[in-house]
Structure formats: C-alpha cells, structure tokens
Amino acid sequence: NAGVTQTPKFRVLKTGQSMTLLCAQDMNHEYMYWYRQDPGMGLRLIHYSVGEGTTAKGEVPDGYNVSRLKKQNFLLGLESAAPSQTSVYFCASSYSGARRQLETDTQYFGPGTRLTVL
Amino acid sequence: SQQGEEDPQALSIQEGENATMNCSYKTSINNLQWYRQNSGRGLVHLILIRSNEREKHSGRLRVTLDTSKKSSSLLITASRAADTASYFCATAYTNAGKSTFGDGTTLTVKP
Numbered sequence: 001n002a003g004v005t006q007t008p009k010f011r012v013l014k015t016g017q018s019m020t021l022l023c024a025q026d027m028n029h030e031y032m033y034w035y036r037q038d039p040g041m042g043l044r045l046i047h048y049s050v051g052e053g054t055t056a057k058g059e060v061p062d063g064y065n066v067s068r069l070k071k072q073n074f075l076l077g078l079e080s081a082a083p084s085q086t087s088v089y090f091c092a093s094s095y096s097g098a099r100r101q102l103e104t105d106t107q108y109f110g111p112g113t114r115l116t117v118l
Numbered sequence: 119s120q121q122g123e124e125d126p127q128a129l130s131i132q133e134g135e136n137a138t139m140n141c142s143y144k145t146s147i148n149n150l151q152w153y154r155q156n157s158g159r160g161l162v163h164l165i166l167i168r169s170n171e172r173e174k175h176s177g178r179l180r181v182t183l184d185t186s187k188k189s190s191s192l193l194i195t196a197s198r199a200a201d202t203a204s205y206f207c208a209t210a211y212t213n214a215g216k217s218t219f220g221d222g223t224t225l226t227v228k229p
Contacts, residue, residue, distance in 0.1 A: 004160075033216075035219075040221070041221050041222075042206055042220050042221040042222050043161070043206070043219040044219075045216070045218075048216060058216075059218075090160055090161070092161075105148070105149055105151060105166060105208075105210040105217055106163050106166055107151075107161075107163065107208075107217065108163070109160035109161045109162070110160055111160050112158075112159070112160050
C-alpha cells in the first residue's frame with residue numbers, strides 16, 4: 001500500500017495564480033483532511049471530509065476550496081493565491097467505523113506539499 | 119482555542135537520557151494522540167490514549183493522561199539520536215473524527 005500520497009511535492013506560484021493539490025489514499029478511509037503548517041507551528045485544519053461527496057470547513061478555510069468526488073481522492077484548490085498561503089500543506093486520512101470508533105482519530109499523513117507564493 | 123499546548127517548546131538531551139514532554143488542553147476530550155514529525159516529513163502516529171485510560175505503553179514510549187488536570191505527558195526512555203524530531207499532541211473532542219493539534223515540542227537528542 002502506498003498509504004497517503006500528495007502531488008505535487010513542491011510548487012512556486014505568483015500572487016493571483018491558481019492551483020490544485022491532489023491527495024490520494026489507498027486505505028479505503030472515509031475521512032480525509034487538509035492541514036497547513038507554518039514554520040515552528042502545529043497543524044491547522046483547512047477543510048475536511050467525512051465521506052465521498054461531503055466536505056466541511058475547518059479552522060482556516062478562507063481562500064481555499066475542496067472537493068471529494070471519489071472516496072480515495074481529496075483535492076485542495078487555491079483560486080487566487082496570496083503570499084499568506086505560503087506554507088507546507090499536509091493531507092491526512094482516517095478510518096471511520098462504528099465498531100472501531102476510536103480508530104477514527106488515528107490519522108495517516110502524506111509527505112506534504114511545500115508551496116511558496118511570491 | 120481548544121487546541122492542546124505542548125511544553126516545553128524545545129528540549130535537548132544526551133543519548134540515553136529520558137525525554138518528557140507535556141500537553142495541556144482546555145475542555146473534556148474523547149481521546150488524545152501523540153504524533154512524531156521528522157524534519158521535512160509528514161506526521162506519524164505514535165500512540166492514542168482514551169479518556170478513561172490513565173497510562174499506556176508502546177516500546178520505549180509511555181503516555182499518561184490526567185483528565186482532572188487536563189494534561190498528558192509523553193515519556194521517551196533511553197533516547198536515541200533517531201528520536202530527534204518534533205512531537206505533537208492532538209485532542210479529539212467529539213466522535214466526528216476531527217482532532218486539534220498543538221504547536222509541538224522539538225526534541226534534539228545528541229549522540
């Protein structure tokens with residue numbers, strides 16, 4: 001299993017450009033998440049999804065959009081990039097199941113995408 | 119904010135010593151998790167402790183949870199240079215599969 005993969009690994013954008021980050025997982029997880037991590041800080045939740053076709057806002061959703069058209073993929077979009085969105089972006093996924101509820105909170109992370117907006 | 123807060127922010131020890139880092143949070147939780155992040159990499163789950171558990175072990179890791187003080191500690195015994203990383207606690211407040219991360223403790227283990 002590849003686990004959680006993210007593409008691209010690095011990207012440099014100019015202010016106002018748009019881009020999409022792709023996250024894919026092969027663990028048949030229901031839940032998927034997008035976080036950003038700024039230097040010396042923890043992760044802040046941007047958006048998350050509890051299943052195919054559903055998305056919800058996290059702590060810092062402004063300037064981002066997401067889509068979960070397929071269970072294994074979770075896309076993060078920046079419509080008009082700003083320098084404040086320079087960060088490392090992490091995708092994660094977790095299992096959801098009534099009999100294994102506590103496993104829902106164990107998240108599996110991708111390697112990250114380093115984004116610089118000039 | 120409901121997020122956990124780790125203490126200390128940075129910790130430097132010699133190989134073979136024990137490392138202890140703490141996490142405090144503000145409201146009642148379902149469970150608390152600890153993750154490790156090596157430089158330039160994603161987070162890796164280490165251990166999850168439920169709100170009705172007080173202590174849990176995994177190899178050289180020992181996690182305690184004191185719900186009355188709203189705090190948890192992670193102890194790494196007989197540390198190795200390979201333990202050098204940032205360690206984060208994450209708290210889950212509901213069954214919605216969403217956790218909140220602290221800012222982490224950066225551990226440096228000197229050979």
